[in-house]
Amino acid sequence: MTESRFQARHILITGGGGEIGQAAAERLTAEGAHVSLLDIDGDKLAAAAARLAELGNAPRTYACDITDAAAVADTVAQVIDDGGPLVGLFNNAGYQGAFAPVQDYPGDDFARVMQINVVGAFNVLQRVSRAMITAGRGGAVVNTASMAGLSGPPNMPAYGTSKAAIIGLTQTAAKDLAPHDIRVNAVSPGxxxxxxxxxxxxxxxxxxxxxxxxxxxxxxxxxxxxxxxxxxxGRLDEIASAVAFLLSDDASYMTGTNLPLSGGGA
Ligand SMILES: NC(=O)c1ccc[n+]([C@@H]2O[C@H](COP(=O)([O-])OP(=O)(O)OC[C@H]3O[C@@H](n4cnc5c(N)ncnc54)[C@H](O)[C@@H]3O)[C@@H](O)[C@H]2O)c1
Structure with a gap:
């Protein structure tokens, strides 16, 4: 591990109160980053912040629903006001949805999954990338997709569809943002x-x-x-390692990729 890989770099993590978000926060702060955590769940944020504080790096935390575009705009502006320009985003908040075959799947839950996993991720990516362009320092984004977006797991039509969309968003955003020196990649945990x-x-x-x-x-x-x-x-720290790699300059010629983290599983 390179201790200084993220020295003094400000990175926003959505779903920062969740398991993968916390693991990434620990890894990135251990390598010098200062992280801001965003999550809809204030209790989870508080617990994540307390855990990081124990490790010597208390993060700033922001309670925000990523499906609310206006709230995301305000929160991203606040994150930057408080912590300085963002050079990294781990766009990771997500919801697994219901489990039912497509013919029985509840329509309102399908819409909810798409709203959180796709529209929410777009809201955050748009606001953060705009700010990165304005700051003119480039940046790196990692979106959390899933093997479900590649393999079509049974009984998860909404989740699989949403994560396939994230892979598409990653590919297009990589092209749109490359002229601004902003790399966009995805990880697909299994x-x-x-x-x-x-x-x-x-x-x-x-x-x-x-x-x-x-x-x-x-x-x-x-x-x-x-x-x-x-x-x-896979272990949480194995996801965090890949996220740190993609956010770091070690991945400086990688954009538009989706990294499967699945132990070889399809
Ligand atoms: N754990 C796995 O096996 C696995 C596998 C593949 C992909 N993923 C993806 O990894 C990401 C993180 O998942 P996790 O395993 O840490 O689960 P988790 O449930 O611990 O974390 C997800 C976090 O997202 C937050 N969130 C949900 N809706 C939100 C909203 N509207 N606004 C803001 N925050 C919201 C939740 O409060 C939660 O803290 C998700 O995108 C998930 O789909 C997880």
Missing amino acids: FIGPGFMWERQVEQQASVASPYYADEPDAVAAQMIASVPMRRY
Whole structure:
């Protein structure tokens, strides 16, 4: 690890109260960044901030719903007022949605998933990239997609669609922002655990009567792990490492890519 890779760099992390957001915050601050955390959930933000403070780096925190474009505009302006120009964005907030086959999937939840995972990510990317262009110092963005956006997991039509859209947004934004020296890449985590999303997807897939998974969570977990060539789920710090790489100058000639973090799984 290069301790000074992000020395004095201000990086915004959305979903900063969540598991992957926190892991990235820890990694980036350990390498010298000062991070600002944004999340809709004030309690999660407070817990994440307390944990980082214990490690010696209390971040600024911002409660904001990324689906509210006006609130995102105000919050991004405040983040920059408080912490200085942003040179990095980990655009990571997300929602897994319901689990049901497409023919039964609740329409209101489909809209909610798209609103958070796609429109919300767009709102943040637009505001931060505008500010980066104005500041004229370039920058780097990492969007959190998912293997679900590449593989079409059963019973997750909204989530898979939303993450495929994030890969598309990453590719277009990379082209639009390259003239401003702003790189845009994505990471696609596969099965990551242990943690909330892992437990939830194992339980939810078990609860949906489908030909793809068993009806008991431990059996579903075993099926999922068996589908991964490396025969284990990924750790949060393994996601954080890839995010740090893509945000750093070590990835200075990479833009528009989507990095699968899946132990070889499709
Ligand atoms: N954990 C996994 O297995 C996995 C796999 C692939 C992709 N991902 C993606 O990684 C990202 C982070 O997920 P995680 O695993 O840390 O889950 P998490 O639930 O711990 O974190 C997600 C965070 O996003 C926040 N959030 C949700 N809606 C929001 C909104 N409208 N405005 C602002 N914040 C909002 C939540 O409060 C939460 O803190 C998500 O985009 C998720 O889809 C996770």
